[in-house]
Amino acid sequence: MADSNSGLKPLSDKVIMVTGASSGIGAAIATRLAKLGGKIALVGRRESELMKYVKQIKEENGIGIAVAADVTKRDEVFEMVRHTELSLGPVDILVNSAGVMYYTYMKSLHYDEWEQQIDINCKGLTTCVGAVLEGMISRKQGHIVNISSDAGKRGFPGLAVYSGTKFYVEGLSQALRHEVKEYGLRVTCIQPGDVKTNLLQHTTDLEAKKEFDGSETCKILEADDVAKAVEYAVLQPSYVGVNEIMVEPQRSPI
Ligand SMILES: NC(=O)c1ccc[n+]([C@@H]2O[C@H](COP(=O)([O-])OP(=O)(O)OC[C@H]3O[C@@H](n4cnc5c(N)ncnc54)[C@H](OP(=O)(O)O)[C@@H]3O)[C@@H](O)[C@H]2O)c1
Structure with a gap:
């Protein structure tokens, strides 16, 4: 971390890769960490959306590049890391x-939606971790921040498969944290409750949404509320591991 007396911003020496940065929580994290001096690789499939945030970061005198990649495709994930490291550094x-x-x-049997959630939330995240792990271990420094969910701590009806994917994220993170602690690496899970983003817009089982979606019953989080939790985790000195942060709307605790 940069010395507070040096005039450098606290993340000036850091290269930060953010997946899901073309909207919602990922975009808020990318823009917030860029303001702190981080050199940001913004990853997502929709390059045009990524470019909007790259433009915003540059207008604020930050450093950001767009890296179009599908996290479910192993070759694209390896290429995204290679491209980032060539452009910004490790x-x-x-x-x-x-x-x-x-x-x-579950009774609606939306097999394709089950598979998509497992492919992106579990397999995609795992591949991204794998693609940076060797380098982080060899440099004996690195921080992996996984955006899990409060649904990774409690099974929510109507979100059985989604909750399952986030329990996977929690389990992987906990085990990985033990495996990499001797190399100085940190693993953080952020567990948001409902956040105002496009995430809900993809649902097709309207009966389940009507029954279980509580996001309109109280004031829910802004994406930047989650980004602030990430900021807190990544700014701690290297001996401090912020392992979990649950941030929920005050009116809907789990
Ligand atoms: N919103 C909530 O209430 C809430 C609560 C708890 C946890 N979370 C978690 O927060 C994370 C971000 O969600 P959000 O709320 O910000 O939703 P969002 O606005 O829909 O953003 C999802 C992001 O994921 C990216 N993405 C999806 N599939 C991808 C793929 N195959 N390859 C690469 N990128 C992909 C999308 O980009 P492209 O479409 O451009 O690829 C988009 O940038 C998710 O992990 C979600 O589970 C959200």
Whole structure:
């Protein structure tokens, strides 16, 4: 971390890769960490959306590049890391925010939506971790921040598969944290409750959404509320591991 007396911003020496940065929580994290001096690789499939945030970061005198990649495709993930490292340098912080969520009853048998959630939330995140892990271990520094969910701590009806994917993220993170502690690496899970983003818009099982979606019953979080939690985790000195942060609307605790 930069010395507070040096005039440098606190993340000036950090290369930060943020997946899911083309909207919502990932975009808020990318823009917030760029303001702190981080050199940001913004990852997502929609390059045009990524470019909007790259433009914003540059207008605020930050450093950001757009890296179009599908996290479910291993070759694209390896290429995204290679491209980032060539352009910005070795990845110091990986933020896994790419994800998808569908409200659906299990009895509705939405197989394609189940598979998509597992492919992106579990397999995609795992591949991204794998793609940066060797480098972080060899440099003996690195921080992996996984955007999990409060649904990774409690099974929510209507979100059985989604909750399952986030329990996976929690389990992987906990085990990985033990495996990499001797190399100086940190692993953080952020567990948001409902956040005002496009995540809900993909749901097709309207019966399940009507029954279980509580996001209109109280004031829910802004994406930047989650980004602030990430900021807190990544700014701690290296001996401090912020392992979990749950941030929920005050009116809807789990
Ligand atoms: N919103 C909430 O209430 C809430 C609560 C708890 C946790 N979360 C978690 O927060 C994370 C971000 O969600 P959000 O609310 O910000 O939703 P969002 O606005 O829909 O953003 C999802 C992001 O994931 C990216 N993405 C999806 N599939 C991808 C793929 N195959 N490859 C690469 N990128 C992919 C999307 O980009 P492209 O479409 O451009 O690829 C988009 O940038 C998710 O992991 C979600 O589970 C959200």
